Amino acid sequence: xxxxxxxxxxxxxxxGVMKSKVELxxxxxxxxxxxxxxxxxxxxxxxxxxxxxxxxxxxHSALSALIGASATGVRTFTASASHGLALMHEVTGVASGTxxxxxxxxxxxxxxxxxxxxxxxxxxxxxxxxxxxxxxAKNPQEALDFIMIAYTVSEDKRVLTPTMVDIDGFYVxxxxxxxxxxxxxxxxxxxxxFEINNLILDVDNPYAINNLSSPEIFTEYKYSQKQGMDAxxxxxxxxxxxxxxxxGRKYSLIESYFTEDAETxxxxxxxxxxxxxxxxxELRKQNKKVGLVRVVSFRPFxxxxxxxxxxxxxxxxxxxxxxxxxxxGPLYEEVLSSIQLSDSDKKNVFSFVxxxxxxxxxxxxxxxxxxxxxxxxxxxxxxxxxxWIDLKKE
Amino acid sequence: xxEMNLVSKGMTTCAGCPMELxxxxxxEVLGKKTITMTPPSCSAILTGSGDExxxxxxxxxxxxxxxxxxxxxxxxxxxxxxxxxxxxxxFAGDGGTFDIGLQSLSGAIERGxxxxxxxxxxxxxxxxxxxxxxATSLGAFTKTTPTGKKxxxxxxxxxLLHQNLAYQATASVGDIPDxxxxxxKAKEVDGPSFIHVHAPCASGWHFPPNQTIKIxxxxxxxxxxxxxxxxxxxxxxxxEKFDVEKxxxxxxxxxxxxxxxxxxxxxxxxxxxxxxQILKKLEELDCL
Amino acid sequence: MQKLAxxxxxKLESMKGLKGPYSAKIVDENTGIWRxxxxxxxxxxxxxxxxxATYCPIGAIEKQDKMxxxxxxxxxxxxxxxxxxxxxxxxxxxxxxxxxxx
Numbered sequence: 048x049x050x051x052x053x054x055x056x057x058x059x060x061x062x063g064v065m066k067s068k069v070e071l072x073x074x075x076x077x078x079x080x081x082x083x084x085x086x087x088x089x090x091x092x093x094x095x096x097x098x099x100x101x102x103x104x105x106x107h108s109a110l111s112a113l114i115g116a117s118a119t120g121v122r123t124f125t126a127s128a129s130h131g132l133a134l135m136h137e138v139t140g141v142a143s144g145t146x147x148x149x150x151x152x153x154x155x156x157x158x159x160x161x162x163x164x165x166x167x168x169x170x171x172x173x174x175x176x177x178x179x180x181x182x183x184a185k186n187p188q189e190a191l192d193f194i195m196i197a198y199t200v201s202e203d204k205r206v207l208t209p210t211m212v213d214i215d216g217f218y219v220x221x222x223x224x225x226x227x228x229x230x231x232x233x234x235x236x237x238x239x240x241f242e243i244n245n246l247i248l249d250v251d252n253p254y255a256i257n258n259l260s261s262p263e264i265f266t267e268y269k270y271s272q273k274q275g276m277d278a279x280x281x282x283x284x285x286x287x288x289x290x291x292x293x294x295g296r297k298y299s300l301i302e303s304y305f306t307e308d309a310e311t312x313x314x315x316x317x318x319x320x321x322x323x324x325x326x327x328x329e330l331r332k333q334n335k336k337v338g339l340v341r342v343v344s345f346r347p348f349x350x351x352x353x354x355x356x357x358x359x360x361x362x363x364x365x366x367x368x369x370x371x372x373x374x375x376g377p378l379y380e381e382v383l384s385s386i387q388l389s390d391s392d393k394k395n396v397f398s399f400v401x402x403x404x405x406x407x408x409x410x411x412x413x414x415x416x417x418x419x420x421x422x423x424x425x426x427x428x429x430x431x432x433x434x435w436i437d438l439k440k441e
Numbered sequence: 442x443x444e445m446n447l448v449s450k451g452m453t454t455c456a457g458c459p460m461e462l463x464x465x466x467x468x469e470v471l472g473k474k475t476i477t478m479t480p481p482s483c484s485a486i487l488t489g490s491g492d493e494x495x496x497x498x499x500x501x502x503x504x505x506x507x508x509x510x511x512x513x514x515x516x517x518x519x520x521x522x523x524x525x526x527x528x529x530x531x532f533a534g535d536g537g538t539f540d541i542g543l544q545s546l547s548g549a550i551e552r553g554x555x556x557x558x559x560x561x562x563x564x565x566x567x568x569x570x571x572x573x574x575x576a577t578s579l580g581a582f583t584k585t586t587p588t589g590k591k592x593x594x595x596x597x598x599x600x601l602l603h604q605n606l607a608y609q610a611t612a613s614v615g616d617i618p619d620x621x622x623x624x625x626k627a628k629e630v631d632g633p634s635f636i637h638v639h640a641p642c643a644s645g646w647h648f649p650p651n652q653t654i655k656i657x658x659x660x661x662x663x664x665x666x667x668x669x670x671x672x673x674x675x676x677x678x679x680x681e682k683f684d685v686e687k688x689x690x691x692x693x694x695x696x697x698x699x700x701x702x703x704x705x706x707x708x709x710x711x712x713x714x715x716x717x718q719i720l721k722k723l724e725e726l727d728c729l
Numbered sequence: 730m731q732k733l734a735x736x737x738x739x740k741l742e743s744m745k746g747l748k749g750p751y752s753a754k755i756v757d758e759n760t761g762i763w764r765x766x767x768x769x770x771x772x773x774x775x776x777x778x779x780x781x782a783t784y785c786p787i788g789a790i791e792k793q794d795k796m797x798x799x800x801x802x803x804x805x806x807x808x809x810x811x812x813x814x815x816x817x818x819x820x821x822x823x824x825x826x827x828x829x830x831x
Contacts, residue, residue, distance in 0.1 A: 070518075070521050071514070071517055071518060071521060073510075073513075073514065099517050099521055101513055101514070101517060101552065102552065103510060103513070103548060104544060104547070104548030104551070105544065105545075105548070107506060107507055107510070107545075108507050108509075108510035108513070108548055109510075111503065111504065111506075111507035111510035111511050111514070112510045112514035112517075113514055114503075114511060114514065115478070115501065115510070115511035115512060115513065115514030115515040115518070116514035116515065116517060116518035118501055119476075119515045119518035119519060119522070120522060121518045121521050121522065123514075137504055138504055138507070141504060248476045248499040248501060248515065249499055250473060250474045250476065250498065250499060250527055252499075253496070253497060253498050253499040253500075254494065254499065254500075255488050255489055255494035255496060255500040255501070255502065256499075256501045256502065257501060257502040257503075258485070258489045258490060258494060258500070259481075259488075259489070259490035259491075259502070260490070260491065261490060261491045263491070264491065264492065
């Protein structure tokens with residue numbers, strides 16, 4: 048048991064970074080992430096945290112600096128959101144392709160346009176195919192814990208893949224709760240100092256890193272990345288178990304609630320899962336057979352585990368917090384891929400869009416999702432489009 | 442050289458490539474304890490392709506926009522690891538320095554990281570086939586300025602005078618010993634250095650490769666390329682005497698100026714004198 | 730094979746198992762076959778000032794007991810001949826040599 052501090056999601060991330068013995072941070076402020084970088088600067092300036100902080104002049108430079116530093120053998124961290132994450136896009140693939148164990152906190156905020164300061168998942172989803180592990184924390188405690196876990200997974204020799212830890216902008220980043228902050232000793236049991244175990248810029252052992260490849264060798268490098276990402280499923284579970292042994296908090300790739308006899312289950316990511324769970328509990332009091340599967344790891348997507356969890360569930364309502372224009376939501380598509388492993392022909396799967404640009408997903412929204420599914424079942428309508436459940440009616 | 446070359450002799454650079462000469466000369470000075478970075482550009486050829494590289498020292502291929510940011514990270518990480526005898530070298534062209542790379546260069550210098558930024562200036566985006574950069578001289582042909590560039594080149598050296606460089610210099614492939622002398626100084630300072638090296642490119646400027654050094658010397662002799670350095674707040678012009686009339690000869694040897702008008706030549710000469718006057722005035726100060 | 734490439738070959742074994750895009754082998758192209766004209770040093774005129782070696786872009790010229798050009802790599806750019814203060818280097822068409830290319 049560490050110290051219980053009242054922290055918001057941003058401060059919890061900063062503490063997680065400190066407890067993970069990060070050595071170098073390069074970050075550029077952007078709403079709603081600014082308190083992370085401010086907290087870290089404060090901890091460093093006051094001598095509580097011995098990391099170095101590079102005040103880069105843009106997010107693109109932030110991640111570029113971390114790639115250089117990580118390739119020189121130190122543990123690194125950055126954080127961003129929305130425009131900033133989009134600006135990093137050129138180099139997010141460089142970080143994952145060069146197999147550097149960088150950890151980045153994404154404080155999810157809508158990508159423009161329209162311009163917004165508030166939460167949706169369009170920013171992190173724009174990076175979903177850049178080869179990073181992506182795990183979604185739903186509250187400040189998870190925010191802190193997932194940072195520590197992220198380093199142990201990313202740096203594992205079987206994985207060697209950078210990780211994004213997502214927290215919802217304002218809903219988690221600015222949510223203040225009591226957080227159990229591990230002591231240095233406890234943290235030390237879970238995560239030690241950085242050890243160089245892969246590519247390194249070393250004058251005694253020189254080689255070129257990230258030079259131009261060729262069609263003859265490109266595919267094999269990518270396949271090796273895939274193997275690292277696939278290994279992350281097992282390694283995440285291992286580290287979740289280790290973490291639980293030391294800290295008594297058990298995490299998993301997905302979390303299922305009330306699914307044993309549910310007829311309709313909502314599948315979702317991030318902080319909205321708290322509201323969904325609350326609503327599910329209320330509806331259960333009215334004997335409605337509803338449930339929730341919360342996805343924690345979006346990349347690697349736990350297809351087999353999710354398929355198992357949704358077996359025998361007649362209606363799967365996936366809520367995506369992205370605008371999914373021109374096709375269906377990204378989480379929906381993952382769910383479809385997962386269940387086609389088993390009994391997709393017996394299921395109705397719905398692609399809901401909600402909570403864009405910071406619109407709150409409240410009980411009313413969740414109930415509307417369940418009502419929609421009920422109605423669709425009665426009329427036997429086949430779903431062929433995304434359902435924008437919280438769209439204002441004219 | 443009884444010592445082993447630290448840069449391969451057999452790379453697929455153009456015959457007579459001044460960038461290669463600069464890179465090779467640089468490693469002769471800086472030695473084995475150097476980490477180098479190249480962006481996608483001509484210098485990336487030295488970093489190699491497939492499973493081969495030309496560097497005998499560790500190297501990292503960056504993206505074009507942010508080599509100085511990569512270098513910032515490498516420089517700080519070395520400090521964290523307590524390694525203080527390794528030089529961090531950035532080896533970018535004019536594109537990655539004047540244009541797309543300008544922001545990160547300015548940022549890295551402003552933050553004061555210990556690193557040497559060499560810019561080999563062949564006055565165009567050469568590796569993609571000779572498109573103009575802001576470093577392309579007035580009146581020069583490139584594939585995106587087919588009737589001659591309408592703008593003068595950006596004066597990066599004057600711009601960077603307003604930043605806190607620990608050491609700053611211009612140099613040229615026309616005077617390799619001078620370049621090496623300046624690089625030695627850059628190696629010693631504890632902070633960011635910038636060395637801007639003129640690199641006349643036979644392939645892009647359209648002249649026979651054996652003229653490379655001669656043309657670089659003519660640039661110096663005509664005042665088109667001024668050699669100077671700045672340290673401890675003071676500018677020193679290395680070569681006072683030049684003959685601006687030699688601009689005509691300088692331009693006449695380059696195919697990229699084959700259609701240049703008399704007016705442009707006069708403009709160029711005026712520019713030469715203007716820049717020299719400004720530099721001469723700045724040389725009086727000791728608080729730069 | 731040039732010395733740098735040889736030395737690096739010895740280290741390759743120890744680098745196995747590294748994941749990610751890296752290149753350890755030294756590029757060792759026989760760029761000598763690009764050459765149309767071969768620079769030949771006239772040792773009677775040569776004063777071993779080292780200017781040719783200083784300005785050779787590929788580092789193919791070395792001062793030993795005389796100046797030696799590595800013809801495996803020399804691309805025939807002609808800078809050495811142009812810069813020699815004693816005009817001691819001649820460029821001679823490859824077909825004049827037994828081992829010459831064309």
